[in-house]
Amino acid sequence: MFLSEAERSETLWACRFCMMCHVADRVAAVLRRESYTPRGRAAVLWALEKGLLDWNADAADLVYTAVNDGLLERWCVGKYPYEELIVDARARFFRLGAVPEEIRRRVEDLHAGREMGPSPAAILGDAGVAMDPEAPRILFAGCTSRRRFPETLIRLGRLFNAAGVPFRVLEEEPCCGWPLYQLGDFDGAGAFSRRIAQMLRRAAAREVVAMDADCLRMFTTRTVRFGGDVTGITFRHAVEALADWLKDGKLVVRRPLPGPVTYHDPCALARYRATIEPPRDILRRVVAGEIREMEESGANAPCCGAGGMLADYKPEVAGELAAWRLREAAETGARILATACTRCDEMFRAGREANAALPPLEVVNVIDLVARAVAIA
Template sequence: MFLSEKERDETIWACRFCMMCHCADRVGQVVRRESYTPRGRGAIIFGLDEGLLDYDEGVADIMYTTLNDRMIQHWCVGNYDHEELVIDTRARIFEKGMAPEEVKSYTRNLRNNPVQGGNPAKILADTGVTLDDESDTLLFCGPAARGSQQATLIAAGKLFNQAGQAFKVLAEEPSSGWALYQLGDFEGAKQLSVLLADKIRQSNVATVVALDADSYRMLMGRTTRFGGDLKGIKILHINAVLAGWLKDDRLSVAQKITDAVTYHDPCVLARYFEDSDSPRYILSQILDNDFREMATSQKQANCCGAGGMLAVHRADVSEDVAVMRIDEARETGASVLVSGCPRCDETFKKAMAAKGIEDIRVSNLVELVAEAIGTE
C-alpha cells in the first residue's frame, strides 16, 4: 500500500472524527447517507480493524462508491490522504475475493486483455497523420482516446505534425494499469505497469506525452512504484506541450474560436500536479473572447464523475455527479464545455446523452486547439 501503517492509522483516526470535508464530497451529496461520506468510511474502516465489523457486501459497496479525486484531501485541514486509505481498503476487499461482481469482471477482463480499443497507429494513418518510427517522442493515447474519443487522438496527431514534432505511438498500446490500481487489484496493476514500461523502453524514446490525465499520473509515479522501469524517460501531459508550442510559435492560430467556452479542470491535473495555468494560457490564445470560469475551478474544480473508477460499480452515481458538473458549466452561459482529459469528455457525453442535455457541447482542449489552428 502507499500509506505507511502510521499514516494509515492517523488517517483513520482523523477521518472518523471529522466532517469538515463533507461539503466537498459529491458522492455523499448524491447518496445522502453518512456511511458513504469520508467520516462514515473512516468509522467503518476503524470498525473493520477492531473486529467490530465484518467485511461484507455492504462494506464493499461503500468503499467502491467513492470518487478518489483528491478533493477530500484538498479540503482536509490535516492534509490526510483519504483516497489512499480507500484504495488500501479496496485492496483488502479485493484480496478477500469480496469485491463487487462488476469490479471482479472488469479487472479480470483488463488483466486478460490489456490492449483494448483501436490501434492508434492505424487510426492516425487513416486520417493522414504522419508517424515516425525513428522518433524519440511517444504519444500515449489512453483507453478513451483509442475508443470513443478518437477525435481527440486524431486532433493531437495533426497538431504534432503541424508543430513539426516527429512522434510515434504504440500500435498495441496496453492499459497503464491505472484502473486496476484504483480498484484495488494491485497484482494486476503491477502486471500492466511492467508490461507498459517494457513496451515504452523497447520503443527507444526519451519523452512520453500523455493524452489521458489518469495515465499521466500513473506514468509519473505509480508505474515505477508497481515495478515498471521508466527511469530517464521524461513524462509530459499534452496541455503543457501545446502551451509550449503556442509560446514558441510552433503553432499559429488561423481563426480564433468565437463560441462561449468554459473549462473543466481534470482532478489529476488541477490537484495532483497543480497545472491549471497551461490550459488557461492555451484558451487565452485561441478564444476570441474571455472564457467563462465555473463556480468551482482549478484546485476547487468538482470531479466529472469518472474519479476512482466509480462508474464500474455505480454508474448511476457517476452519472449524477457528472450532471452536477455539467450544470455548473451550463450556469456560466457557455455553449462549449472543454476539458483536458478524454475520460472526462467521455463521462460528460454519456451523462448528457442519458439525460437529454443538448444546450451545451463537450470538446477536448486538444480538439479546440486543432480547430483554431486549422489542421483540416
C-alpha cells in the first residue's frame, strides 16, 4: 500500500464530507448516482473500514468504476490523494479475492501475456526499420501500440531513422506493469516492475522513449516504488523526442498539413508529467492551418475514458466519456483530433465508430501527423 494509515484516514474523512470536485467527475455525471461520486465512494470505503459493509464485489464495483485520471485532485482544495485512495482500496479488494469477475479475468490475461501483440522487434524488423543492437536508447512500444497500432510504431521507428537517432527495442518487450497496478494486483505489478527494470539494466539502457503515456507514468512514478531499479536511466515520451528533433532540424517538414486541428491532452502527460507544450510545439511546426484549443485543455483536460482501466471493466461508461470528449473536439470546428497516447487513440476511434451521430472527425496520433509532414508516410 502506498498510503499510510494516517493518510488514508484523513483522506476518507475529507472526501466523504466534501463535493468540491464532483463537477469534474465525468463518470458520476454519466451514471448519475451519488455512490459513484468521490464523496459516495469515500462514504462506502469509510463504512467498509468500520465494518458496516462487507468487502465484496458489489462494493468493489464502486472503486473500479472510476478513471483515476488525477483531475479530481486538481479540483481538491486540500490536495488529498484521492486517486491513491482508490487504488489502495482496489488493492485491498484484490487481496481479499473480492473483485468483480471482469477484473479477475483481466488480471489473469495480463499475467498470461494475452493481447500483448507481436514483439516490437518483429514489427519493426519486418517493416525494414533500421535498429542498432548497441544503441543505449530503447524505444518502448507498450502493449496497446503493439496490438492496435503497429503502423504508428513503424512510423515512429522510421522517424528515428530519418532523424539519424540510433535506437533499439527489447527483444521480448514485457508489459510495464501499469494495468496490474491500476487493477490492484500490487504483487503482480511489483514482479513486472522488477522484471522490466532488470531487462533495461541488462541492455545497458541510458534512455527509454515510450510511445504509451501510461507506460511512461509507470516508469517515472511507480517502477521504483515497486522495487524496480532504474537508476541512471532517463525516460521521456515520443512527443518530447519528436519536438526536439523538429526544433533541432533533424526532421524537416516537407508537406505542411492542413487544419484546423485540435489536441487532446492525455492525463498521464499533462497532469503527471506536465508535458503540455511539446505536442503543441509539434503541431505549430507541422500544421499550416489553425490549431484550436478545446475549452478544457492542458492540465484541466478530462479523461478520454481509458483511465483507471475503466474501458476494461465498464466499456459502455468509458465509451460515453470518449463520445463526450469527441463532441467537445468537434465543437472547435477542427477536422483532425490529435492525440499523444495510443490508449486515447483507441478510445476515440472506438467512440467515433460507435456513434454515427458524432460529427466527422479524423483521430490521428501526433506521431502519424509528424510522419505525414516529413513525408515518410
